[in-house]
Amino acid sequence: xxxxxxxxxxxxxxxxxxxxxxxxxxxxxxxxxxxxxxxxxxxxxxxxxxxxxxxxxxxxxxxxxxxxxxxxxxxxxxxxxxxxxxxxxxxxxxxxxxxxxxxxxxxxxxxxxxxxxxxxxxxxxxxxxxxxxxxxxxxxxxxxxxxxxxxxxxxxxxxxxxxxxxxxxxxxxxxxxxxxxxxxxxxxxxxxxxxxxxxxxxxxxxxxxxxxxxxxxxxxxxxxxxxxxxxxxxxxxxxxxxxxxxxxxxxxxxxxxxxxxxxxxxxxxxxxxxxxxxxxxxxxxxxxxxxxxxxxxxxxxxxxxxxxxxxxxxxxxxxxxxxxxxxxxxxxxxxxxxxxxxxxxxxxxxxxxxxxxxxxxxxxxxxxxxxx
Ligand SMILES: CC(C)(COP(=O)(O)OP(=O)(O)OC[C@H]1O[C@@H](n2cnc3c(N)ncnc32)[C@H](O)[C@@H]1OP(=O)(O)O)[C@@H](O)C(=O)NCCC(=O)NCCS
Numbered sequence: 001x002x003x004x005x006x007x008x009x010x011x012x013x014x015x016x017x018x019x020x021x022x023x024x025x026x027x028x029x030x031x032x033x034x035x036x037x038x039x040x041x042x043x044x045x046x047x048x049x050x051x052x053x054x055x056x057x058x059x060x061x062x063x064x065x066x067x068x069x070x071x072x073x074x075x076x077x078x079x080x081x082x083x084x085x086x087x088x089x090x091x092x093x094x095x096x097x098x099x100x101x102x103x104x105x106x107x108x109x110x111x112x113x114x115x116x117x118x119x120x121x122x123x124x125x126x127x128x129x130x131x132x133x134x135x136x137x138x139x140x141x142x143x144x145x146x147x148x149x150x151x152x153x154x155x156x157x158x159x160x161x162x163x164x165x166x167x168x169x170x171x172x173x174x175x176x177x178x179x180x181x182x183x184x185x186x187x188x189x190x191x192x193x194x195x196x197x198x199x200x201x202x203x204x205x206x207x208x209x210x211x212x213x214x215x216x217x218x219x220x221x222x223x224x225x226x227x228x229x230x231x232x233x234x235x236x237x238x239x240x241x242x243x244x245x246x247x248x249x250x251x252x253x254x255x256x257x258x259x260x261x262x263x264x265x266x267x268x269x270x271x272x273x274x275x276x277x278x279x280x281x282x283x284x285x286x287x288x289x290x291x292x293x294x295x296x297x298x299x300x301x302x303x304x305x306x307x308x309x310x311x312x313x314x315x316x317x318x319x320x321x322x323x324x325x326x327x328x329x330x331x332x333x334x335x336x337x338x339x340x341x342x343x344x345x346x347x348x349x350x351x352x353x354x355x356x357x358x359x360x361x362x363x364x365x366x367x368x369x370x371x372x
Contacts, residue, residue, distance in 0.1 A: 005357045010259065014352070015194070019050060019340050020185040026266040029183050030054070038270050043154050043178045043333075044068060047125060050183055050340040065152075071126035072147035072156065074134065075105040079144055082134045087141070091328045092215040094135045095128075096208060102127060103204030110202055117346065120203045121339040128335050129153060132328040133160035139324070154178055157332065161321070173274055174319060177312050180267045181330055183337030185260075189214040193338045197345035198352045210338045211331050217254065220309070220334075223326040226255030227313035235286055236293045243297050255310025256298050264305040271311035278318035287314065 006012045020029055027034045030049050037046055048056045048064050056064060081101055085094050103109045106123060108116040134144050137160075145160045154175035158166040166174070184190070192213035196206040214220035233242045246253060258265055272292075279288035291314050295306045309330075316326050 008259075009354075014186070015350070016348070017185070017341070017344060018053065019344060020183045020337070022185055022260055027184070034180060034267065035270065038176050038179045041179060042152060043175050043182070043336075044152065046179050046182050047336040050336050051121065051343065067122050068126045068153060069149040071123045072130065072149050074127060074130050075102070077105060078102060078131065079134060082131070082138050082144075085135075085138070087139050091132065091135045091139065091325050092211065092221070092331070095132060095328050095331060096211045096215070098131050098135070099124075099128070099204060099211060100208045102131070103202070106204070109204055112200070112202070112346070117203060117343060121343070124203065124207060124339060125335055126153070129157035129332045130160055132325060132332055133157055135328070136161055136322065136325050170319065173278065173315070176274060177271065177315050178329075178333040180270060180308060181312065181333035183334070183340065188216075188219050189334065190337055190341050194341050194345045195352045197342045198349055200346075200349070203339070203342055206342045207335065207338055210334070214331055214334065215327060218252075220327040220330040222254050222307070222309035223313035223316070223330060224323045225313075226310045227317045227323050227326065229254050230287055230291055230294070230314065231317075233290050233294065236289045239290060239293045239297060243294065243301065247301065253294075253298060253302075253304075255306055255313065256302070256304040258305070258307045261305065261307070265307045267308040268306050268311055271308065271315055272306075275311055275314045275318060278315065282318055284318055287317070 018030070020027070021031075025033075029037060029046065030053050032049065032055070037049075041049075042061075044065050045056060045061055047068075048061060078098060078101060081098060082094070085097070102124075106120060108119055111117075130147055137144060142163075145163050147156050148159055148165070151159055151165070152171065152175065155166055155171035158171060158174060186194070189210040193206040193210035196209040197203075217225055233239055243253070275288055275291070279285050291310070295310070298304050298306070312330070313323070313326055316329060317323065321329070
C-alpha cells in the first residue's frame with residue numbers, strides 16, 4: 001500500500017453534497033450566504049432550508065414551526081433520567097447519554113422510511129434544547145421548566161434554562177449564533193454522523209456519534225475552553241505574558257486555527273460585532289478588549305486567526321450563560337446540519353471505509369504460551 005497517505009484526511013474530498021459550500025467567497029447553506037441568513041432569517045427557517053433545499057413560504061414556515069413546537073415536551077422517563085445523573089457529570093456527557101436514551105422512547109427509532117426519518121428529525125431538533133436546559137437546571141439543583149409553545153426554539157431554550165422569558169433582542173442575538181453554528185460541511189462531528197448513517201444505522205445512533213465527536217477540545221469543546229482562557233487572562237494587560245508563556249510551552253491556544261479557513265473564519269466578524277454590542281451593554285468591555293487584543297497578537301505572532309468558537313464562547317458568556325453548556329449549545333445548533341447530512345447520506349449511500357497504512361511488525365511466528 002502507498003505511504004503517500006492523507007493524515008487527518010486533510011483536503012480530501014470524500015463525497016458529494018448539496019448542503020453547504022465553503023469557498024473564497026465565504027460560507028453558504030444551500031446556496032444562501034450565511035451572512036444574509038444570520039442577518040435576516042430565523043433559526044427554524046434555516047433548519048427548513050437545510051432539510052428541504054429551499055426557503056419556506058410563509059405557510060410552510062408556519063406549519064414547520066408548529067410541527068417543531070408540537071414536540072416541545074420530553075418523555076417523563078427522560079426527565080427522571082436527567083434527575084438521576086451525577087450533578088458533576090459534564091453536560092456533553094449527559095447529553096450524549098440522554099440522546100441515546102431518547103431513542104428508546106421513540107417508537108419510530110428503527111423505522112427507516114422517509115416519513116419516519118422526518119418525524120425523528122423534527123423530534124430531535126425540538127427536544128435537544130429541552131434536554132440541555134433540563135441538564136443545566138439539574139446541575140444547579142433547580143426544578144425542570146416546561147417549554148412554552150408560544151416561543152421560538154431559541155427563545156424557548158433560554159426560557160427553559162432560566163425560567164424567565166428572554167427579551168426579543170436577547171433571543172435574537174442568541175438565535176443569530178445558532179444560525180452561524182447550524183451547518184459546516186464535513187466537520188469532524190458531521191462526518192462521524194455520516195459515517196454512522198452510511199452503515200444504515202438509525203438516526204439516534206448517528207446523532208450520538210456526532211455529539212461524541214463534537215465534545216473534544218479540538219472541535220466543539222473549544223468554545224468552553226476559549227472563554228475559560230479569556231477569564232483566566234482577565235485583562236488586556238495580561239495578554240502579552242499569558243501568550244508568551246503558552247507559546248513558549250508550545251501549548252494550543254483555544255479558539256484559534258482551523259482546518260479549512262487559513263485566512264479567517266467568515267463567521268467571526270459577525271460574532272465579534274455582536275460581542276462588541278453586548279459587551280458595551282453589559283459593561284463588560286474588559287473581557288471584550290482582552291479577546292480583541294489576544295486575537296491581534298495571535299495573528300501577529302502565529303499567523304493564526306480566531307475561529308467561530310472563540311467569539312461564540314464570548315457571546316454566550318456575555319448573554320449570561322454558563323460555560324459548561326457552551327458545547328451543548330453548539331450541538332443544539334449543529335443538530336440542524338447533522339440531520340440534513342444524515343438524510344442526504346441515506347439517499348445517496350456508500351459505506352465509508354478508508355484504508356490505513358500498516359506500520360507494524362510482520363510475519364511473526366505464533367508460539368503457544370508455555371513456550372514464550
Ligand atoms: C482547529 C485545529 C485542530 C486545526 O488543526 P489542523 O488543521 O490539523 O492544523 P495543525 O494542527 O496542523 O496546525 C498547523 C500549525 O499551527 C499550529 N496551531 C494550530 N492551531 C493552533 C492553536 N490554536 N494554537 C497554537 N498553535 C496552533 C500547530 O501547532 C501547527 O504548528 P506546527 O506546524 O509548528 O506543528 C487547530 O488549529 C487547533 O487545535 N485549534 C485549537 C482548538 C480549536 O479552536 N478548535 C475549534 C476549531 S473550529
